[in-house]
Amino acid sequence: xxxxxxxxxxxxxxxxxxxxxxxxxxxxxxxxxxxxxxxxxxxxxxxxxxxxxxxxxxxxxxxxxxxxxxxxxxxxxxxxxxxxxxxxxxxxxxxx
Numbered sequence: 768x769x770x771x772x773x774x775x776x777x778x779x780x781x782x783x784x785x786x787x788x789x790x791x792x793x794x795x796x797x798x799x800x801x802x803x804x805x806x807x808x809x810x811x812x813x814x815x816x817x818x819x820x821x822x823x824x825x826x827x828x829x830x831x832x833x834x835x836x837x838x839x840x841x842x843x844x845x846x847x848x849x850x851x852x853x854x855x856x857x858x859x860x861x862x863x
Contacts, residue, residue: 772793
């Protein structure tokens with residue numbers, strides 16, 4: 768897949784009337800890619816962290832590490848996803 772940022776930057780050079788708008792689009796795409804990459808890294812960390820219980824459902828000594836990683840990842844993900852802000856996407860109550 769070709770890089771959309773390169774295409775937009777090329778358009779900025781051709782169409783100077785839309786230069787600022789295209790620049791804003793490029794910056795927004797770059798920021799969204801950073802967020803995507805950070806969320807992917809967090810998911811990889813969680814996926815590679817062993818579950819903190821054994822076959823008998825007893826907690827293991829890894830529980831504090833798992834809990835800390837999970838809490839940190841969820842806090843950062845919540846912030847990256849903007850869940851601290853109210854919007855139509857982040858609302859949790861049912862529509863009536």
